[in-house]
Amino acid sequence: MPDLHFLANPARFRRFSQRVLPGLALATVLAMAVGLYLALFESPPDYQQGETVRIMFLHVPSAWLSMAGYALLAALGAALLVWRHPLAALMARAAAPVGACFALVCLLTGSLWGRPMWGTYWVWDARLTSMLLLFFLYLGHIALSRAYDDAERGDRAAAILALVGVINLPIIKFSVDWWNTLHQPASVARLDGPAIHPAILVPLLWMAGAFLLLFITLVLVRTETEIDRRRLEVADIA
């Protein structure tokens, strides 16, 4: 594990993030432009799903990012509880709403795709339900971290919740294998290689990269805001 202690000091973190943010933002825009072009114009329509397959280019990356976001919350929670890493709390505060938005995008795009393909907006199968629970866990994390007058108490309580809720991630991942679901089984992250034609896979990976860059950019910007907010609060009290 790389030594992240140099980021523990908020001032140093700000210098670091302000140095990397312009490049990150530019890379996000470029990757999103390339990904959207490939996904919406270059890639062929699916022979079964037709044009609706293009919804997948938003749906799948947002699902990945919402799960990665919760894993990040849990890691930050551990960093806060074990090492009392001062920046972890602020970054968790910043990352939770972003992850919740990705989970919501995943649920909405999924149900918009489900209407023409499955004939229904929603089914109560294991994958959809566990994803919905992930969204609720995000909401709980956001509400809990902001429910205390003493912000640090909220941070620590939310960190414990994040660590407990992380049990949901393997359930989401393996729900399509453990139960008979309407949702299709894994087709990209498989031991025997992806089961998707490159014409679809390449734009999908571009979009995933773009979403990842977008996630990192948003979290960094929001973390800076949280640092400023915490400073203002402290200055107000003092």
Add this chain to the structure above:
Amino acid sequence: MSTPEWFSPVAPALEKYAHGPVAELWRRPGLAPRDRSIVTVAALIARDLHLVWRRPGDVTVVLAFFVVATVLFPLGIGPEANLLARVAAGILWCAALFASLLSLDRLFASDYEDGTLDLLLLTPWPLELAALAKCAAHWIVTGLPLAVLAPILGIAFGLPSDSLMALAATLLVGTPTLSLTGGLAAALTLGARRSGALLALLALPLCVPTLIFGAGAVEALTTGEDFATHLAILAALALVALATMPWAMAAALRQAGE
């Protein structure tokens, strides 16, 4: 650690155990850690049951809520017997979950407000045991009566007799998980704004697996699927909660007491 004399006016019930035979047992040389843990948990459960015994209203109101909430469903859905029998297990399980949550609100809150929690942090035994005892006492006064009440209400829903037994069995095995996960939510929301609603928001998603397998087990019995598998999964969930939740609860209580 000797008990200070200001202990008793602040928390008379706890003082009885912290100062009396339990604390001595905890420090007695030659007693295996396992034995003294069991004695301590038993004494703490006895303390909570004693408090409930003196104010039985707190518990009966929860059970009354369970009955009233369940009775509302036939009125809302309509009195068709076949439909009611089909959804009865799900309704009773959901109502049991809500009733259990309703009472969790006060699980640690009164101890937090009157300072008993701070004293529990000072007692020689680990906070994990105290948290476990709290949840056990909560289960005895809510989970256990709910498991007895649910089959009686199930008769009104027209459940067949083997389903009634199955319902009682699933509630017996499943409600400890509700007490433990709900206990974590209660510990996390101590002193928070709008703690009651927040508690439900935190606990409900975590309780969903128990609900699915609990109601699913009764359903499995009528559709001819394997009831024992569902019950085994329910028991596994309870054991996982038993093995993990006391630690998470103690961590949450420590940061609340800081």
